[in-house]
Amino acid sequence: MPDLFEQIEMPGFSPAYDPKTKYGYTNPHYKRNLKELLNKTSEGFCMYCYVTVAADGKLWGHLEHSIEKTNSKYLTECIPNIGWTCPVCNDIFKKYKEKERKLSQKDITIFERKIKCSSNRCTKACAKYKNLKNKYLRQENAQIILQPNGVKGFDTGFELKIQYNVQNGWFEPSAFQGEYSEQERQFIEKHINRFHLNDEAYRTNALITFFEDVIEGEGHIVRTPENNMVVRVFKKRLEGLERQDVLRICKKLYTYYMVKLKA
Ligand SMILES: [Zn+2]
Ligand SMILES: [Zn+2]
Incomplete structure (x- = not known):
């Protein structure tokens, strides 16, 4: 068992959507509701780099589309596809090599064909979305532990998670989930590198x-x-x-x- 004080596993983020509340991206009221819920879910921190995104009663985080909304119009209002991040993660780090993980026309056609999407009333990932996410994650430059709801390892099925190693002062693959496969470890490490969690300039003190x-x-x-x-x-x-x-x-x-x- 890993040491509870020396290795700090960072939580996953699974929002508890309220069935009576409307969430959305375009409508300003629904957007506000979504921001508040996601901010509550992440306790006021960026879901990717863990920096605070709520201070002095203000929310300065961004709603972030896990699978980029440029892939399909159905992704814009897809609630389980929207996470909560700091502006730097959203505008810069997540965007890195975005074009190289653009989904193929074939995958999009399959996704959109006979889709029964009630847009901002969908708060649970549908089979179509799950299928698309699965394809997305297997592309080049798509090693991202997408939030909300995270990513499960392709080999072991374990939740892909990150821990902060207090002794070394860096982030690394979690030791709490079980033994990840080599590929899964690499996936997590690429995520850590993408969001510059261990970089001299960005790492947390x-x-x-x-x-x-x-x-x-x-x-x-x-x-x-x-x-x-x-x-x-x-x-x-x-x-x-x-x-x-x-x-x-x-x-x-x-x-x-x-x-x-x-x-
Ligand atoms: Zn961030
Ligand atoms: Zn939907």
């Missing part, structure tokens, strides 16, 4: 700041701004622990960072 604050506060979990979801998930692990244990754990993990920084 939020947890280091959190450790420093806890150590300074002698084990009190202070109200550090949660710039990254890693901090939120880590804090949940600490819930119910005595102050002395919190301090001990944070000190230990902070030492790992310092050793790594000096190395």
Whole structure:
């Protein structure tokens, strides 16, 4: 079993759509509803890079079409095809080599033929959509753990998930789901690279700041701004622990960072 404090598995995002609420992309009211629900689902963080997208009562995330809506008009209002991301993930990282994973006309024709889509009333992925997603993910440059609802490994069927390795200060394939196949690991690693999760310029330092604050506060979990979801998930692990244990754990993990920084 992986260490619960040293390896932090990032959650998947499965929205609980309310049957009485209307969601959509084009209509501003339905769009607002969708944004609020997805923001609640991700607890205010980007579903791809985990940076905060809600601050001071404002939502500055973007609705992001998993399978790009340029592929088919039916994808624009397809609710399970819409995730919640920061502007950088939506406008830049996700778009990278988008043309190279454009679905073939044949796949689109199959998808659209006899489609029974009630657009913004569809909150469950239909068989047509699932089939299309499956084809999409097998293309070049489509190694993306699409959100919401994620992606299951083609070989093992395990949920493809990411963990934050606190010792090393980087993201990597999760050790909590079971043994991924080599191809599945590569898929996850390509996702991590696409969203620059480990890049010097983009990687998160939020947890280091959190450790420093806890150590300074002698084990009190202070109200550090949660710039990254890693901090939120880590804090949940600490819930119910005595102050002395919190301090001990944070000190230990902070030492790992310092050793790594000096190395
Ligand atoms: Zn992002
Ligand atoms: Zn539909």
